[in-house]
Structures are given as structure tokens and as C-alpha cells.
Amino acid sequence: MKPYMKDPANAAMKLHYEVAKDDFARAGEASSKIKSVLKQLGIEGGVLRRIAIAAYEAEINLVIHSEGGTVEAFIKPDCIELYIEDKGPGIADIDLAMTQGYSTANPAAREMGFGAGMGLPNMQKVCDDFTIESEPGEGTRIKMVVNY
Amino acid sequence: MDLKHIAEVTKANVIAYKEGMNYEVKAAFSSDLMSDVLAYVEGDVLLMTGLINHQVIRTAEMLDLKAILFVRGKRPAEDVIQLAEEKHIVLMCTQYTMFSASGRLFQSGLVGVEIGS
Numbered sequence: 580m581k582p583y584m585k586d587p588a589n590a591a592m593k594l595h596y597e598v599a600k601d602d603f604a605r606a607g608e609a610s611s612k613i614k615s616v617l618k619q620l621g622i623e624g625g626v627l628r629r630i631a632i633a634a635y636e637a638e639i640n641l642v643i644h645s646e647g648g649t650v651e652a653f654i655k656p657d658c659i660e661l662y663i664e665d666k667g668p669g670i671a672d673i674d675l676a677m678t679q680g681y682s683t684a685n686p687a688a689r690e691m692g693f694g695a696g697m698g699l700p701n702m703q704k705v706c707d708d709f710t711i712e713s714e715p716g717e718g719t720r721i722k723m724v725v726n727y
Numbered sequence: 728m729d730l731k732h733i734a735e736v737t738k739a740n741v742i743a744y745k746e747g748m749n750y751e752v753k754a755a756f757s758s759d760l761m762s763d764v765l766a767y768v769e770g771d772v773l774l775m776t777g778l779i780n781h782q783v784i785r786t787a788e789m790l791d792l793k794a795i796l797f798v799r800g801k802r803p804a805e806d807v808i809q810l811a812e813e814k815h816i817v818l819m820c821t822q823y824t825m826f827s828a829s830g831r832l833f834q835s836g837l838v839g840v841e842i843g844s
């Protein structure tokens with residue numbers, strides 16, 4: 580896995596959204612906005628779909644697992660990059676978190692239809708490049724790239 | 728199968744985006760786990776679920792799904808219906824349980840989503 584590095588060079592457009600902890604009613608708005616901007620730009624359907632899934636799973640994780648954070652999208656000539664950063668609590672065992680079926684989601688998240696332990700593996704599956712780094716007590720950073 | 732036929736077979740009411748009732752779906756997926764929907768569903772698929780929150784609409788939006796059938800007599804709140812209208816997603820409600828609604832549709836020729844092992 581490549582180290583997490585934000586690379587703003589040659590980004591034609593940058594989108595930035597704040598995502599609040601436990602804000603279930605608004606969860607998904609950032610991903611929805613990213614999807615509609617990309618659609619307006621004429622980005623191809625398959626790429627659009629993969630970005631939408633990756634962004635949405637990551638955004639939901641911010642809402643249900645983190646103290647809140649940001650979702651950013653860099654639109655580049657050859658790819659779309661997503662950067663997800665949060666303020667904690669971080670993930671102690673990333674391999675375990677990446678295991679399909681592993682979830683620490685609380686009852687409120689499960690009632691919303693989440694907590695299957697599918698999100699992180701699915702994010703990795705739909706992206707061409709996936710990086711996750713985390714420090715317990717600090718936060719988690721995820722970079723996802725989808726090439727055209 | 729077109730949505731009109733689906734509504735007939737499941738005796739469903741249409742509660743959002745009636746304009747889309749002549750859409751066609753090729754398969755259906757029944758689940759209350761949105762992450763499973765996000766992992767397994769692709770293409771023109773009917774989502775059947777007993778969940779009625781915003782996230783169901785958002786999930787359908789991300790996957791470009793055109794229709795959701797709510798089972799067990801569940802009906803989402805007005806703001807959830809409004810979101811579906813905005814996103815041009817047809818919402819239908821049936822009294823049948825997930826199993827019975829799925830069974831009726833399967834019997835009428837609608838197939839399930841096949842997932843790789």
C-alpha cells in the first residue's frame with residue numbers, strides 16, 4: 580500500500596465537504612454532491628458509480644464511527660481522487676477492520692442499515708488504488724483513486 | 728419487468744415519482760443491509776427493503792437504482808419521500824412481507840441478483 584499523500588498537482592477541480600458525527604439525516608449529502616458534479620462534467624457511468632460507492636461508504640463511516648471529518652475529491656485529467664480524513668478515534672487494527680464482516684457499529688448505525696462490515700472491503704474493491712492509515716487517538720486517513 | 732407490473736403483483740401503492748412507473752428492471756435484491764446493497768447491486772435492479780430512512784434513498788441514488796419497494800406495510804416519512812422525488816426514484820409500498828413479496832415477484836418471472844462467491 581502506498582503511503583497516504585495528498586497530491587493537489589494538476590487537479591482541475593477540488594471539492595471539499597465537512598461531515599458531522601451522528602448526523603444521520605444528512606449522511607450522504609457530500610457523496611451526492613460529488614456525484615452530481617462529476618455527472619455534470621460528463622464523467623463516464625462506471626467511474627461515476629465506483630466513486631459514488633467509495634465516497635458514500637467512507638462518508639457513512641465518518642458519521643457512524645468517527646468524531647467527524649472531511650471528504651475531498653480532486654478531479655484530475657486521468658483520474659478522480661478521494662481523500663477522507665477524520666479527527667478520531669482511529670483504528671487500532673487495520674487488517675481486522677478491513678476484514679469482511681468485522682464491525683463495531685452501534686445499534687443506531689445498524690438500524691440505519693449499516694454495520695455489515697462490508698464498507699472498507701467494498702471501497703478497496705471499487706478503487707484502482709486504496710490507501711488507509713490510522714493512529715488510535717488521532718484519526719484515520721483514506722485515499723482512493725479511480726482511473727478513467 | 729416494468730414497475731406497473733411489479734406494483735400489481737405486490738398490490739403496492741406508489742408514493743413517490745409516479746412518472747417513473749414505466750421503468751423496467753431486470754432483477755431484484757431484497758435486503759435490510761445497505762452495505763450489502765452497495766456491494767452487490769449493479770444495473771437496473773429493484774431494491775426491496777423494510778428500512779425506510781434517508782440512507783435507503785441515498786443508497787439507491789449512489790447506484791442509480793430507479794425503484795424501491797418497501798415491504799411489511801412500512802411507509803417512509805415525508806422528507807424521505809421528498810428526497811426520492813428529487814432524485815427521480817420511484818417508491819412503492821406493499822403490505823406483504825419481504826419473503827412473500829419476493830416470492831410473488833419471482834413467480835411472475837422477476838429474477839434475483841446473482842452474486843459471485
Ligand SMILES: Nc1ncnc2c1ncn2[C@@H]1O[C@H](COP(=O)(O)OP(=O)(O)OP(=O)(O)O)[C@@H](O)[C@H]1O
Nearest residue numbers: 640644676682683684693694695696697698699762
Ligand atoms: N473512520 C473510522 N474511524 C474509526 N473506525 C472506523 C472508521 N471506519 C471504519 N472503522 C472501523 O472499521 C470497522 C469496519 O468498517 P466497515 O466500513 O468495513 O464496516 P462497518 O462500517 O462496520 O459496516 P458497513 O460498512 O457494512 O455498514 C468498523 O466497524 C469500525 O470499527
Ligand SMILES: [Mg+2]
Nearest residue numbers: 636640698699
Ligand atoms: Mg462502513
